[in-house]
Amino acid sequence: MKTLLTLALLASAMASAAAVAQNRDAAAKQFLSSPKFAAAKAKLAADHDRVVADVITLTEIEAPPFKEAKRAAAFLEMLRAEGLTDLTTDAEGNVYGTRKGTGGGPLIVITAHLDTVFPEGTNVKVRREGNMLYAPGIGDDTSSLPVLLAFIRAMNEAKFTTKSDIVFMGNVGEEGPGDLRGTRYLFTKGPLKDRIGYFISLEPGRAGRITNAGVGSKRYKVTFSGPGGHSMGDFGLVNPAYAMANAMVEFGKMKVPAEPRTVYNVGLLEGGTSVNSIPFSTAMTVDMRSVGKAELDTVEKNFLAMLPGAVAAENAARSTAKGKITYEAKQVGDRPVGTTASSTDIVQIATAVTRAAGFTPSYGAGSTDSNIPMSLGIPAVTLGSGFQTMRAHSLEEAMVVDKPKDVDSMAVSLATLLMLAGAK
Numbered sequence: 001m002k003t004l005l006t007l008a009l010l011a012s013a014m015a016s017a018a019a020v021a022q023n024r025d026a027a028a029k030q031f032l033s034s035p036k037f038a039a040a041k042a043k044l045a046a047d048h049d050r051v052v053a054d055v056i057t058l059t060e061i062e063a064p065p066f067k068e069a070k071r072a073a074a075f076l077e078m079l080r081a082e083g084l085t086d087l088t089t090d091a092e093g094n095v096y097g098t099r100k101g102t103g104g105g106p107l108i109v110i111t112a113h114l115d116t117v118f119p120e121g122t123n124v125k126v127r128r129e130g131n132m133l134y135a136p137g138i139g140d141d142t143s144s145l146p147v148l149l150a151f152i153r154a155m156n157e158a159k160f161t162t163k164s165d166i167v168f169m170g171n172v173g174e175e176g177p178g179d180l181r182g183t184r185y186l187f188t189k190g191p192l193k194d195r196i197g198y199f200i201s202l203e204p205g206r207a208g209r210i211t212n213a214g215v216g217s218k219r220y221k222v223t224f225s226g227p228g229g230h231s232m233g234d235f236g237l238v239n240p241a242y243a244m245a246n247a248m249v250e251f252g253k254m255k256v257p258a259e260p261r262t263v264y265n266v267g268l269l270e271g272g273t274s275v276n277s278i279p280f281s282t283a284m285t286v287d288m289r290s291v292g293k294a295e296l297d298t299v300e301k302n303f304l305a306m307l308p309g310a311v312a313a314e315n316a317a318r319s320t321a322k323g324k325i326t327y328e329a330k331q332v333g334d335r336p337v338g339t340t341a342s343s344t345d346i347v348q349i350a351t352a353v354t355r356a357a358g359f360t361p362s363y364g365a366g367s368t369d370s371n372i373p374m375s376l377g378i379p380a381v382t383l384g385s386g387f388q389t390m391r392a393h394s395l396e397e398a399m400v401v402d403k404p405k406d407v408d409s410m411a412v413s414l415a416t417l418l419m420l421a422g423a424k
Contacts, residue, residue: 110201225325
């Protein structure tokens with residue numbers, strides 16, 4: 001009897017979920033076919049050349065890690081020109097403004113990151129060849145910033161009101177060494193930290209992919225130090241390079257699960273003075289990632305546990321007459337694992353809109369600004385902003401200009417935002 005009751009409850013829950021999904025699908029179809037949304041999408045199309053021009057303008061303002069201020073200031077003025085209120089540059093460097101709602105809806109933040117991976121001095125002049133634009137950083141994530149501006153104009157053109165206040169933001173520190181510092185500040189220290197109900201991050205890409213899980217990562221720079229010396233005169237002394245090699249070999253033997261996907265890598269090697277010198281210092285920077293928190297914690301624990309043995313082995317293998325090998329493990333990155341459940345409004349609305357627009361929704365995990373709110377239990381997704389891009393993080397990074405496809409994809413993220421905000 002208990003088994004039958006359980007099965008009945010499960011069937012009832014599944015039927016209820018299916019009914020909710022059908023209702024969402026119907027609502028999305030109705031919204032996308034409404035005259036007001038048609039007007040908003042028409043504005044996106046009319047503004048396409050302007051969006052592309054703004055992409056070029058912002059791309060040519062370099063924004064290296066931790067040096068996004070010039071681009072941030074330019075984007076803040078663009079937000080100002082769209083009539084937003086409460087314009088802010090916060091203590092971490094994020095810039096944002098608010099489009100006020102009528103009340104009764106949760107505060108929504110929609111953002112794209114200002115920073116690129118490229119160092120100061122990189123040539124960021126945009127080159128156009130046919131329908132392709134080339135420049136370092138043009139795709140990730142510069143192409144998304146002007147889309148936010150286009151959304152505001154489209155909403156205003158169609159005279160949409162929303163229950164929710166919507167914050168349009170350009171955030172800092174998403175890439176590599178930035179370690180999500182912009183969104184980390186937003187949710188832990190910033191003036192909006194206890195008010196945000198939903199969070200949408202835009203990254204380059206066509207409509208369809210809904211990133212509702214965050215790949216967590218742990219990054220360490222481990223420095224091995226020793227007495228150093230001349231390669232001939234001091235031969236036989238302990239060598240930090242060998243201790244580091246011991247650690248690398250053991251790290252490379254580590255077994256990790258295929259599910260949830262868990263990976264690791266030694267990405268940077270540094271140190272040494274000359275080819276005929278025993279180095280006094282060497283360093284390696286490692287990256288460990290997983291979509292499972294427990295699995296990521298285990299990899300981190302095992303990695304740190306390997307280091308003392310690697311150093312001890314070198315100290316036992318050679319002379320310590322002039323000093324022993326020591327090490328320091330410094331954490332240089334910590335991106336939390338997180339998930340937004342498929343049952344949440346934000347995922348269901350994104351799914352329904354994607355289907356209603358003729359795209360096939362797919363779900364996945366990524367390392368984006370959404371990691372932070374996901375890890376805190378705040379509903380968040382990362383969506384494609386519209387443009388197709390190629391060769392991210394390379395000097396030949398590129399963006400495809402294809403107006404019909406660009407506009408169709410932009411419209412999906414805009415409709416998701418509007419429905420989530422209770423638009424009328």
